[in-house]
Amino acid sequence: xxxxxxxxxxxxxxxxxxxxxxxxxxxxxxxxxxxxxxxxxxxxxxxxxxxxxxxxxxxxxxxxxxxxxxxxxxxxxxxxxxxxxxxxxxxxxxxxxxxxxxxxxxxxxxxxxxxxxxxxxxxxxxxxxxxxxxxxxxxxxxxxxxxxxxxxxx
Amino acid sequence: xxxxxxxxxxxxxxxxxxxxxxxxxxxxxxxxxxxxxxxxxxxxxxxxxxxxxxxxxxxxxxxxxxxxxxxxxxxxxxxxxxxxxxxxxxxxxxxxxxxxxxxxxxxxxxxxxxxxxxxxxxxxxxxxxxxxxxxxxxxxxxxxxxxxxxxxxxxxxxxxxxxxxxxxxxxxxxxxxxxxxxxxxxxxxxxxxxxxxxxxxxxxxxxxxxxxxxxxxxxxxxxxxxxxxxxxxxxxxxxxxxxxxxxxxxxxxxxxxxxxxxxxxxxxxxxxxxxxxxxxxxxxxxxxxxxxxxxxxxxxxxxxxxxxxxxxxxxxxxxxxxxxxxxxxxxxxxxxxxxxxxxxxxxxxxxxxxxxxxxxxxxxxxxxxxxxxxxxxxxxxxxxxxxxxx
Numbered sequence: 109x110x111x112x113x114x115x116x117x118x119x120x121x122x123x124x125x126x127x128x129x130x131x132x133x134x135x136x137x138x139x140x141x142x143x144x145x146x147x148x149x150x151x152x153x154x155x156x157x158x159x160x161x162x163x164x165x166x167x168x169x170x171x172x173x174x175x176x177x178x179x180x181x182x183x184x185x186x187x188x189x190x191x192x193x194x195x196x197x198x199x200x201x202x203x204x205x206x207x208x209x210x211x212x213x214x215x216x217x218x219x220x221x222x223x224x225x226x227x228x229x230x231x232x233x234x235x236x237x238x239x240x241x242x243x244x245x246x247x248x249x250x251x252x253x254x255x256x257x258x259x260x261x262x
Numbered sequence: 263x264x265x266x267x268x269x270x271x272x273x274x275x276x277x278x279x280x281x282x283x284x285x286x287x288x289x290x291x292x293x294x295x296x297x298x299x300x301x302x303x304x305x306x307x308x309x310x311x312x313x314x315x316x317x318x319x320x321x322x323x324x325x326x327x328x329x330x331x332x333x334x335x336x337x338x339x340x341x342x343x344x345x346x347x348x349x350x351x352x353x354x355x356x357x358x359x360x361x362x363x364x365x366x367x368x369x370x371x372x373x374x375x376x377x378x379x380x381x382x383x384x385x386x387x388x389x390x391x392x393x394x395x396x397x398x399x400x401x402x403x404x405x406x407x408x409x410x411x412x413x414x415x416x417x418x419x420x421x422x423x424x425x426x427x428x429x430x431x432x433x434x435x436x437x438x439x440x441x442x443x444x445x446x447x448x449x450x451x452x453x454x455x456x457x458x459x460x461x462x463x464x465x466x467x468x469x470x471x472x473x474x475x476x477x478x479x480x481x482x483x484x485x486x487x488x489x490x491x492x493x494x495x496x497x498x499x500x501x502x503x504x505x506x507x508x509x510x511x512x513x514x515x516x517x518x519x520x521x522x523x524x525x526x527x528x529x530x531x532x533x534x535x536x537x538x539x540x541x542x543x544x545x546x547x548x549x550x551x552x553x554x555x556x557x558x559x560x561x562x563x564x565x566x567x568x569x570x571x572x573x574x575x576x577x578x579x580x581x582x583x584x585x586x587x588x589x590x591x592x593x594x595x596x597x598x599x600x601x602x603x604x605x606x607x608x609x610x611x612x613x614x615x616x617x618x619x620x621x622x623x624x625x626x627x628x629x630x631x632x633x634x635x636x637x638x639x640x641x642x643x644x645x646x647x648x649x650x651x652x
Contacts, residue, residue, distance in 0.1 A: 124627060125596055125620060126596070127596045127597075127598065127624065130599065131599055131600060134609050134610060134613065137609065138605045138609050141605070146605075147608075151510065152605070154506070155502040155505070155506040155604045156502075156604055157502070158496075158498050158499040159499055159603055159604070162582070162583075162584045162602070162603075163603060169603050172603070172605075
């Protein structure tokens with residue numbers, strides 16, 4: 109999967125725009141890109157948190173959200189490049205000071221964030237498992253209903 | 263005919279909510295058609311406090327006989343909010359609590375007294391939106407002559423017994439859009455006949471998008487949101503989506519906001535925002551004309567005035583799939599696209615920004631739709647036809 113965002117390509121006719129057809133075409137293209145992993149991005153998971161009430165009744169969208177959640181579940185506690193926009197001696201001193209602060213902060217909070225990551229991981233696993241369990245239960249019930257309907261119609 | 267129209271607020275300057283603007287507009291059309299129109303409203307200006315901040319009385323404004331009445335000052339706001347919160351959370355609410363909710367909502371005994379006194383001389387009383395005690399009480403005082411301009415949304419309040427009774431006992435409803443009428447049919451079993459879709463006229467305006475861009479120093483394409491910034495309008499979702507879009511698309515578009523509200527955008531989105539705050543009508547139209555895309559994420563609209571205004575300015579729109587009325591407007595006009603979740607939002611915004619020809623065609627389709635269906639004559643015809651049945 110590439111991290112680079114990929115644009116959806118939709119052909120447009122020369123005459124008036126049929127927006128229903130256009131929306132369908134975009135949805136099909138987005139679904140294809142989604143399968144390719146283009147939208148598996150923690151930032152999208154974050155953006156969807158206010159949309160959950162609308163996604164909850166769509167199995168397709170909920171499954172997508174769980175994928176995003178899995179991608180964004182871990183708090184990033186790795187080192188990063190520490191910089192300062194001020195030039196010269198002042199800038200170098202500030203970088204050193206920030207580096208010391210970050211090292212101390214990481215030392216004293218590492219255990220807490222590690223535990224938080226464990227909890228987050230377990231939570232997502234639990235949600236995914238129950239989602240899969242319900243999917244299986246629903247599939248088996250649908251199969252049973254279909255058989256019963258078939259039996260009653262014969 | 264002698265008609266009384268009831269609306270919670272009225273401002274001679276016209277700066278009130280969408281439903282109040284609608285009632286004023288319909289009342290004006292009825293007056294222009296030669297009917298005797300009385301517009302009954304409260305002395306309040308602020309839709310949070312409902313404090314009576316002007317004197318009661320009468321005056322003639324733009325051909326309307328406007329009557330101002332005091333909001334009941336002894337209303338128990340605590341009791342109102344207590345029940346309101348229960349309803350909002352989807353809890354079952356007793357008949358007694360529903361009555362307390364109505365009685366402690368925005369009501370006016372003085373307005374009811376006027377209706378009782380003048381009721382026999384009135385041919386019809388038309389009130390809205392549905393959610394106010396003012397409207398519910400008018401339906402009881404003017405039983406048999408009462409028409410509702412509901413501005414109905416699919417929300418917990420619409421499912422209350424007290425509200426269902428008002429809808430069923432009204433002489434009829436004037437709806438803004440077909441999905442609103444369908445919702446009323448689902449909730450209350452209202453027939454199509456006698457409950458017409460009327461809507462509101464959107465008058466053509468001259469707008470200067472390029473002038474707005476130059477004046478505001480906007481060099482990049484921009485998307486526009488107009489209206490109150492609050493969760494009820496789904497603005498928080500739009501902020502998150504735009505923030506993510508700009509993170510993934512690196513500074514490709516600016517965001518222009520018009521209107522007010524307490525909701526704050528994420529820190530990382532703020533450098534991309536031009537916040538106009540309250541704007542004049544002309545500046546709003548100019549901002550709409552200059553925008554590449556107008557975005558209306560609300561799922562709780564019964565009409566969508568700003569969406570139609572954006573189309574009139576020739577700007578294509580994006581709306582949330584779950585906003586039934588706005589999506590219907592987009593489907594009917596061909597002027598907008600509707601997204602279900604972020605990936606679709608991103609794909610649609612990309613498409614409209616990168617394909618100006620497509621965006622232009624959609625904007626033009628929207629404009630033509632507004633000119634054809636929401637012109638003054640069409641609305642007046644639909645309104646007068648409805649009034650003939652009162």
